[in-house]
Amino acid sequence: MHNSYQYRDGEFYVEDVPVRKIAESAGTPCYIYSYAVLRDAFLSYRDAFSGIDTLLCYSVKANSNLAILNAFAGLGAGFDIVSMGELIRVKRAGGDLSKVLFSGVGKTEEEMRAAIEAGILFFNVESVEELRLLNKVGLELGTKAPVALRVNPDIDPKTHPYISTGFKKSKFGIEIGRAVEVYEEAGSMEGIRVTAIDAHIGSQIFELTPFVDSLTKLVNLADDLIDKGVNIEYIDIGGGLGISYKMDEIPPNPKEYADVIAGLVGGKPYKLVLEPGRSLVGNAGMLVTKVLFLKEGTAKKFVIVDAAMNDLIRPAFYESYHEILTVSGPAKAVEKVDVVGPICESGDFLAKDRKFPRVKSGDLLAVMSAGAYGFAMSSNYNTRPRAPEVLVKGGEFRVVRKRETYDDMLSGESIPEFGG
Numbered sequence: 001m002h003n004s005y006q007y008r009d010g011e012f013y014v015e016d017v018p019v020r021k022i023a024e025s026a027g028t029p030c031y032i033y034s035y036a037v038l039r040d041a042f043l044s045y046r047d048a049f050s051g052i053d054t055l056l057c058y059s060v061k062a063n064s065n066l067a068i069l070n071a072f073a074g075l076g077a078g079f080d081i082v083s084m085g086e087l088i089r090v091k092r093a094g095g096d097l098s099k100v101l102f103s104g105v106g107k108t109e110e111e112m113r114a115a116i117e118a119g120i121l122f123f124n125v126e127s128v129e130e131l132r133l134l135n136k137v138g139l140e141l142g143t144k145a146p147v148a149l150r151v152n153p154d155i156d157p158k159t160h161p162y163i164s165t166g167f168k169k170s171k172f173g174i175e176i177g178r179a180v181e182v183y184e185e186a187g188s189m190e191g192i193r194v195t196a197i198d199a200h201i202g203s204q205i206f207e208l209t210p211f212v213d214s215l216t217k218l219v220n221l222a223d224d225l226i227d228k229g230v231n232i233e234y235i236d237i238g239g240g241l242g243i244s245y246k247m248d249e250i251p252p253n254p255k256e257y258a259d260v261i262a263g264l265v266g267g268k269p270y271k272l273v274l275e276p277g278r279s280l281v282g283n284a285g286m287l288v289t290k291v292l293f294l295k296e297g298t299a300k301k302f303v304i305v306d307a308a309m310n311d312l313i314r315p316a317f318y319e320s321y322h323e324i325l326t327v328s329g330p331a332k333a334v335e336k337v338d339v340v341g342p343i344c345e346s347g348d349f350l351a352k353d354r355k356f357p358r359v360k361s362g363d364l365l366a367v368m369s370a371g372a373y374g375f376a377m378s379s380n381y382n383t384r385p386r387a388p389e390v391l392v393k394g395g396e397f398r399v400v401r402k403r404e405t406y407d408d409m410l411s412g413e414s415i416p417e418f419g420g
């Protein structure tokens with residue numbers, strides 16, 4: 001665990017602020033992010049890749065709060081976006097639009113137009129039909145849209161199937177065997193300027209071999225394309241580096257990752273692009289929740305808390321594990337419990353069969369490693385307002401997104417009046 005998370009005098013701190021103090025001020029459930037942790041994650045990437053000409057594009061979908069984007073912009077990051085909404089966020093956060101990539105299988109014409117007008121670095125194009133539409137939009141705007149083709153290298157990233165994206169059977173990218181043919185078609189289009197090659201094989205990847213296998217295929221393809229006269233200025237290997245969710249898990253660090261990558265692209269005539277999301281913010285956030293009730297069945301004991309799957313869906317969706325710490329000082333695990341939320345779904349749990357300390361109603365718990373795909377995937381299911389987000393920097397904290405109100409939640413709805 002990063003040294004910004006510590007127990008001091010029997011209290012859990014984020015940097016120099018007691019978690020209890022934030023929970024009292026913002027209420028629970030609430031997300032808390034540490035600036036120091038995300039900064040260190042970014043700097044460890046930057047340092048690891050300092051020997052290679054690299055552009056680090058933070059994957060906005062992992063955590064798109066304006067304060068988080070602004071923090072990365074301040075550290076010099078570019079951004080990998082997947083929607084018009086994310087483009088607007090990057091603009092509002094003060095991000096450098098000339099360092100923005102636009103990924104995703106289903107871009108609309110409106111999104112393409114806005115991104116071209118914003119002057120982004122390139123589009124990661126995922127199909128021939130998308131390429132043709134982008135060409136049309138480029139021509140209409142009297143310009144050439146900058147393009148990488150996202151190829152599907154057919155690699156098993158050995159992670160959860162929902163976050164595996166580089167299989168032949170997945171919906172992502174253009175089959176690598178067809179890439180040369182599609183690059184040739186792109187080269188003949190007046191509204192397209194080919195500039196890069198891209199892949200992204202999945203998320204929460206714990207082994208380096210899948211990255212090496214993917215990049216090896218990409219490098220071979222890039223070299224082949226360059227021989228054929230295609231302009232390849234960037235090789236974008238996507239994101240996907242895993243983080244530790246359990247205390248004893250050790251994911252590859254950016255240095256090990258950089259070393260294997262440098263071995264493959266060192267000395268090549270193109271620049272490297274990375275799109276990390278989770279590995280920049282995952283461990284920089286926690287979800288703080290309060291114990292509401294204890295319930296002891298004959299078969300099981302439940303700790304019922306005020307955060308639910310609408311706040312953090314990862315355990316329900318990916319069967320993922322999050323460490324849960326007691327805020328009022330370290331405590332020994334003594335009994336097996338399920339930590340569950342108030343939502344009417346059996347899938348609504350934060351931990352299952354977890355060896356847990358004895359807790360009581362009113363205790364605060366910190367669900368760790370919730371900085372990525374936490375708030376970003378939250379919803380209003382069960383008409384629950386989305387939690388506030390708080391950013392800590394040193395001894396200060398600020399609410400960077402207010403808790404939704406009931407009026408916020410219902411403001412778009414109306415009861416219709418029909419003529420008949």
Ligand SMILES: *Cc1c(COP(=O)(O)O)cnc(C)c1O
Binds near residue numbers: 103372
């Ligand atoms: C989600 C995504 C990423 C980020 O993945 P992480 O596992 O969070 O690093 C990068 N690129 C693309 C295209 C993505 O869809």
